[in-house]
Amino acid sequence: MIRVGVIADDFTGATDIASFLVANGLRAVQFSGIPQGDVTLDTDAVVISLKSRSCPVDQAVTDSLAALAWLKQQGAEQIYFKYCSTFDSTAEGNIGPVTDALMEALDTPLTILCPSLPVNGRSVYMGHLFVGEQLLSDSGMKDHPVTPMTDSSLIRLMNAQAKGTTGLVNASVIDAGVEAVQARYAELQAQGHRYAVVDTLNERHLETLGQSVQGMALVTGGSGLALGIARNLAPAGANASDTQAAGQPQAGRTVVLSGSCSVMTNAQVAAYRAEAESLVLDVEACLNDAGYVETLLNWVLPRLDNALAPMLYATAEPQKLKAIQAQYGAEQASHAVEQTFGRLAARLKAEGVTNFIVAGGETSGIVTQSLNVEAFHIGPPIAPGVPWVRAVSEPISLTLKSGNFGQERFFFDAQAMIPEAK
């Protein structure tokens, strides 16, 4: 029986939530897109990753409903709509419209909004979302190129993009325990609200919330709530080393591919460059040189036996990125970089590389697609929300790192978890 069916609005967000599910005692399988037909699954949770965060609203709704239909067909008891812990969305959506569509399809009157992920510094207090010590609207997210977040009130954000109205379950109610929280849900519903923002400051709050939503047809949030839900549902005696076993990385040739320009990835690339061999992608060559992927491949191949895996990166500091975007056009440049990583990944696989350490959501999406990997087992985490994952049908392992996740030595730490070849 599938206890939880997750619809994630991007790729790295999907591995993020899958990681919290398995770390807290549920077995999980992740799919890249909606699988064709029925699949026989011996698992507690299924995570489907879509690309619905910043696509047009209609597309996001259609894809999310298709994922819902597939999950219901597999018998999923509870549906979890996973979006970003920084509530990445525009005034039009897609979080509001997708939530409305899922609620209508499930014929459910109330759901919760729980973006918080305290272990990564995302918390909610009095309905306001914080990133570390800053309000969301003061954090780096205010300058996001696609979904700039200039308001921190989850109530205002949701009311602007959804059909119904939003109420608050504040921290003191959550401190009062599961029954108080459930009574507050009933009160908000009786007042005509459709969405309940839940304050969350710590793991204890997530545990209370996980218990409070048992039986709720739809929940929505970041990956933090998955910890509470998994702890509530995990069978007695479940332990993470069992649930993560199928996703353990195997000995094999490894590369690092970094296409993220986020602040944390810049720091991680700088730390890794200082000790490992690396090559920066030339954006002009990505755009115009048909033989560039072979050039990159010829650089990588002789370095695959190095003690530290070779790294190819497009990662750039904000000023450099702006200059590149001004010269070539933002969309053209990022598309060309993504295509280069995708083609290179396919060539590397053909040359026997089995382990891919990838940074960036879009970059992870294209690399996974190019490797033709459709389903993953989830392994142990390298950092909160970033696990090793292993393809179900072939010996390929990946880490798919959200731009701002992970510690500075992430690329080293990921490799340290790969066993030595026998």
Ligand SMILES: Nc1ncnc2c1ncn2[C@@H]1O[C@H](COP(=O)(O)OP(=O)(O)OP(=O)(O)O)[C@@H](O)[C@H]1O
């Ligand atoms: N030097 C560069 N010049 C132009 N575009 C680049 C450059 N480096 C990376 N890009 C593009 O920037 C985008 C980065 O997005 P990606 O989702 O991979 O990372 P991210 O936004 O940091 O990650 P996440 O979505 O997990 O937070 C990609 O489209 C990538 O191709």
Ligand SMILES: O=C(O)[C@@H](O)C(=O)CO
């Ligand atoms: O929730 C998060 O912050 C991440 O899983 C994510 O969605 C990054 O794109």
